[in-house]
Structure formats: C-alpha cells, structure tokens
Amino acid sequence: MIISLAGLNRPQRQAAETVEGPVLILAGAGSGKTRTITYRMAHMVANLKINPKQILAVTFTNKAAKEMRERVSALLGSSKGRGLTISTFHALCVRILKREIQNLGYHQKFNIYDTGDQLAIIREALNKYTSEKDGGFERKTIQSKISFLKNRGISPTEYPTTPYYDPESPYDQAIEHCYHYYQEKMRFYNAIDFDDILFLTIELFRKHPHLAKHYSEKYNYIMIDEYQDTNGLQFELVTHLTCLHKNLCVVGDDDQAIYGFRGADVSNILNFEQNYPNCKVIKLEENYRSTNSILQLANKVIAQNTKRKDKTLFSQKNTDDRPVVWACGSTEHEAESVVEDILQFWSTDGGHLSEVAILYRSKTQVAAFEEQLRLSQIPYKIIGGQKLYEKKEVKDIMAYLSFLNNPKDELALRRIINIPHRGIGNATLEKYLALKTKDNTDLYQAFKNNPSVDPKRAGDIQTFTKLVEEMQHEFNSRSLPEALGQLIEKINYFSFIDQEYKDAPKQAEKKKVDVNMFMQLAERFVQYHKQNATLNYFVEKIILQDSQDDEEHSDLDDDLKKNEVTLMTLHSAKGLEFDRVYFVGAEEEILPHKKSMAEGTDLNEELRLCYVGITRAREKLVLTYCKERKLYGKNVRRNKSRFLHNLEEGLFDEKDRTVFGHLSPEEAESYKKKFFQGLIEDL
DNA sequence: AGTCGCTAGTTTTTT
C-alpha cells in the first residue's frame, strides 16, 4: 500500500517527506499540524518501509496521543500501525523506568505520588523542622519550589550551590530541609512523583550512558508534538534519546506557548536551530480553520508580542462577518447575552450545539454561564472538572491498591489503616512509627511483628494484617475486578460511606456511584488489556490518567454527536476548534489576569492565551467584557482588555450590551419553543 | 473524634 501525500500542501508535504536529520515544523494555529505529522508517520512506514518499532512520537496529553494513534491507524490500517510508539513523555519514561529503575536503587513496583501525597510528606518535613505549625511556611509554596528545582535537574544536595538558593532566606533554608527529607522518604517508600518520572529517567541516562544509547538506537526516528511546551527536563531527555542520531522532528508554535507557569520554556523552540545545526525549518502558515476576518484579528493581536518568530496566517475562507466585541453591564448581562445568542443561533440558523464553545480565562467565571444555561435548559458540558481518581473515596480505594502493589508505601498504609474505622487512631500509629524507627524496618513490618504492643489493639491489628495477606492473595490469583470487588466487600466500604455521610444521604449515594464507576473502570481495563491487566499496571495507568476509556477520552464520535455547548478554560481549548466561539471576560484583570500583572513579569503569555482563544473559532467569534463586575462581594468598574484596545480600527465590530438582555421576553420565549421542538426532533 | 468559629485567600493544569 502506498500513502499518497497529494492531499497535503507544499510545506506540509515537505514536512512529511523530510525524515532524516533535525526538522523544525513551525505550525500556526489551524494549519493542519496533526494531519501533517500523521501523514509523515504513515509515509515513513508505508512508503519508506521503516520498521514502526523504530518510530517514537511524543505528546503531552493522553488525549493527543490517542488522537494521533487513531489517525495514523486510519491511514495505515490498524495492523500496519502496530509497533509504533505514540506516547506521552510521562508514559514513555515510566515504561523505561519499569525496566531500568533497579539501576537507581528503587524497586520495580514503585508507586507514583500525586500532589496531595507530596504535600503530606512536606507537612511531616515541616513538623520535624519547626515547632510551630508549619512554621509560617506554606506547604504548597514549598511543593512547587521543589517541583521547580526538579524541573531544572537540581538535586537537594546541589540546591544550595545554585542561584535559586539565598543562604540568608529562612524560606530557602526550609525548602532545602524539606527537599532533603522529601527525597529520602520517597526513596524509603519506593515512590516517585510526576517530576521524578522525567528526572529519574534522565539520571538513569546520565549515570548509565549505555542505556541512553540503547534507547536512542531503539528509537531511530523521533517526533515531538507541542514542542513549545517542553521544559528543561524534557529537552535533556530528547538530547539523550537522540545521542546516536539526529532524526528529530519537533512540531510547535511559539505563539501558542501558554504553559510557562508550570516550567515550559519557549526558548526550547526558539533556539532549536542553534541546538540542532543544519536543521530544516518548515513553516505552515496556511490556515484551514478560520475565516480571514478572524485571522486578521488574531494576527494583529499576536503581533503585539515583539519576541516571536515572525509568521502571518492566511486563509481562503472569506466572509463579511467580522468578530464582534460586546460591552456588557454585568456578569449577568454577559451570561444572558451569550445564552440568548446561542438560543437564537440554535433555533433559527439550525446550528448544532456541539459546535458552540464558551471560553474563559478562569474557572471563577463559569458559574454565571452555567446558571443561565440551566435556566434556558440548554445542554452543556464543563471540561476540566474533578477527575474520577481525585475524589476522596476513589483515593481511599486507590490507597489500598497502591499499598498492595507496594507494601513499602507508608503514606498509602497510613491512609487506609483506619479506613474503615478499626480502632487504630493516631496514638496507636505513633507507637508503631516509633517502633519502625527503633527496629529499622518499615511500618507494615512493625505492625506485623508486634501486634500486641497495646493488648487492647492486638485483635484489630491482626485483623488488618490478615486482611492484607488475604487481599494480596486475591489480587495474585483472581482477575482485577473480582479482587477489587472482594476488597470493597471485605472492608465494608459502602457501609463506611453510609456511616461517614449519615447526615447527607444524597452525598453518600454520589460517593457510592463514584466507587461503582471506579469498579467499572477496572472491568473495562481488563477487557482492554487482557492478560496484561495486572494490579501494578492498573495503578500506574490510573495515576497517569491513561485509561483507554474514561469519561474524558470516551468515544470521539459519541462526543461530537452530543448536542451540548462546551464550556472550558482557554488553556484546555488549545488544539480544539468550534464554528462558534464566545470568548468571555476579554477584560483587564481577567485577561491579562491580575495575578499575571505583578511587576517585572512578562505579559506575553497572557497575550498568547488571547491568541489561542481567538484562533479556536472557525466562523463566528464573539468577545465579551463587563463594564462592571461583582468581585469578592463588591462591584468594580472594568475595562476592555488592553489586547483589544490598542488595535487599529475595523478589525471587529462593537456592540453595547449594557441594557439587560437584547431580546424581548416574547422573542426569547419563541426561541425557546423552537429550541425544544428541535430537541424532540433530534431524539 | 467531631464540631465551632476565626482567618486568609480567591489563574491557568498535565502527568
């Protein structure tokens, strides 16, 4: 089978055909980036007969990886695409660590800690460090500073020698202490955090260059998506993976770099040409998404950033319909105007709600829109809510699974030891923690070896260790969902929920639904992964949120068919597109956000966020702002965003929406009627 | 162990 590249434009085709050596693809918004790289991969496999096992494509999110996988298999037919590695940075590194982490002194069945787990260890570290509660330090600040250091490849020992450390600063001293304590505990618990996933892989490659060579040889062709979002660790990782060859193709858009706040470093893409001399640079500037009037606005907005690679998007789609900016009187006006407009669009223009998005800078804005949508009974979905595994009750069960996977995971053990209540409270726990230190063992062994330190508790402790042993046996001998069901039954978890929420039965029911959903997830996991569906693998995939089908990554087709308005932040909108976009809160102190306006900070990231929002729209773009907004209980005057203020005339129309609602009640009613009729016809 | 009242803070998020 031959894959034809005739459907690609010239630069796209050049990008797909340039397979050897370093390539930088600067892909503007809507320029067919994913199409180009999926064709590139298909071309390599089908036309150039490159073994798929030699090809590695790396993305940031599981969603992006999944989409790429699906699109390549659609081109190649699923059998030929087999063997390709398409993975997130984290999933790739976990895979490497699962094979090699013994080289760094960890055991193979390590657990992965999330932010909550990190904070628990930092709390302990601060307890040891100061006598008063947290000593006036903020755990979150310390956690993010540790993450900041790890993302720059700095170990606890190195920290005091770096410019990030001020010996005069009590805060830095506390951070140094916590970082040491933290790393030591993590090692003892045989646990690693999200940053370690990358950090340790690099350490592995630094200490064992033959391993770097091994993986570089294995992956002879490497592609990195959203390269503008890579951080220092990811850069170094890529350097190791390309130590034997320079077949590296990176794709990105410096204008869409919006993750600086979590360590992404735009200079990775800006300096690519210096870092990889002789690289080929290909610009994709033809936009297939938006009308020219939307692109003109986008081009002028982003041109306000002077530190960027120059490019200008153009499109063949012409229209008289210019973007429009609405000045609203209040958040209520803003929400009502948007919702009425959606209603009108839906009922008179026959538009589909899945093609409508409301985009906002911050989650605090969403409530007003949610309320109006509910009042008008328009179906909607909010992207970016709490994930299933972040819910407390799911985390309880996960703690059991983590502990069974890795009995050295003391944090997990401490979480489950008294869930459900089995009379092992803080006092007892302290005794065993002391014993653990004295006998130089781990907490679980301390429980097992000395069940009757307090004769009153001996029965409880033996019941617990017996349960653990039974469950270890269950998970070894039965299928994952069966063993999980046994576990939930044995610990009487549903009764525990009833007990915990005896005054709020509705909440209790919700929690039970969540636990049931988690059990179903385990079922689907086994159906998908078959004999590979071990406890160890399950725990890993849940933490990395890489289950093949949870709510968020459910069937793409199903999602598209859903007649629902999408609400999400500008950040989560990156990579997506909609016919009709309401970009709300385009006002000072929201965009640019007040918090981003601290002195000396660069507002360009906020500007790029504005650009990302504008370029999501295919046909119709509405930007709104409020002249007055209720904030922390007070009404405050507000102005249109500076990003829209300083532009030349004629890029957008302006409408005054300060009068409450623009439809008469009769008009609104008639739209609503038409709307419901449509709904019924849909069914 | 559970409830009460005070204080401080209220951007973005993936893995």
Next chain:
DNA sequence: ACTAGCGACT
C-alpha cells in the same frame, strides 16, 4: 461573598 483550613474546644 464564599470557603478551605486550622486551632481550640467538647
């Protein structure tokens, strides 16, 4: 205006 988190109390 609202709430999360914490210390103090029962």
